């Protein structure tokens with residue numbers, strides 16, 4: 478569970494062209510969410526490339542979106558939605574375990590969608606739940622969000638459980654929409 482003690486660091490990359498990057502560390506130091514930068518390209522591609530089958534369950538499109546190293550690089554340098562915040566989920570040693578992102582709605586910046594994946598080898602340890610708690614708290618407490626949701630396939634039980642454990646409530650039946658408001 479994320480707490481108010483979770484540390485939020487704004488770190489500056491050494492490259493002169495890069496913007497300050499958000500880094501969120503869990504209070505126990507076990508997990509770090511660090512915004513993607515171009516220097517992460519190879520690591521992200523390798524994680525996706527060795528997990529294509531795992532990431533393609535339940536019609537998820539991560540594997541299809543990133544077939545090559547170049548496609549990952551372009552997504553960081555020229556993102557299709559520049560307002561989307563994309564983070565690597567890293568352990569205390571800095572190893573990339575997965576990714577989590579936050580996308581504001583176009584006409585309502587206080588409401589946004591959360592999405593995530595882990596490499597298969599990192600599943601079953603509660604890392605995603607912890608990452609969702611961290612990003613949810615950061616969005617509510619630092620970014621002005623009031624409502625977040627995840628869109629989850631009916632068949633994707635592990636992802637539904639992640640959102641339930643993080644305090645999201647099922648609010649839509651058709652595509653299983655899970656939401657959390659700042660007061661719940």
Ligand SMILES: CC(C)(COP(=O)(O)OP(=O)(O)OC[C@H]1O[C@@H](n2cnc3c(N)ncnc32)[C@H](O)[C@@H]1OP(=O)(O)O)[C@@H](O)C(=O)NCCC(=O)NCCS
Pocket residue numbers: 531532533534535537593594595596599600601602603604605606607627628629630633635636639642
């Ligand atoms: C969705 C996905 C990230 C969930 O991974 P996950 O490992 O089930 O979720 P977590 O990292 O939160 O780990 C939870 C598991 O760790 C266990 N666990 C161990 N310690 C835990 C802790 N401290 N806190 C919470 N769970 C813990 C839980 O019991 C659970 O295991 P179980 O499913 O066997 O009961 C993963 O299945 C995935 O990457 N899928 C492919 C991509 C995808 O579907 N993304 C979501 C699209 S909506």
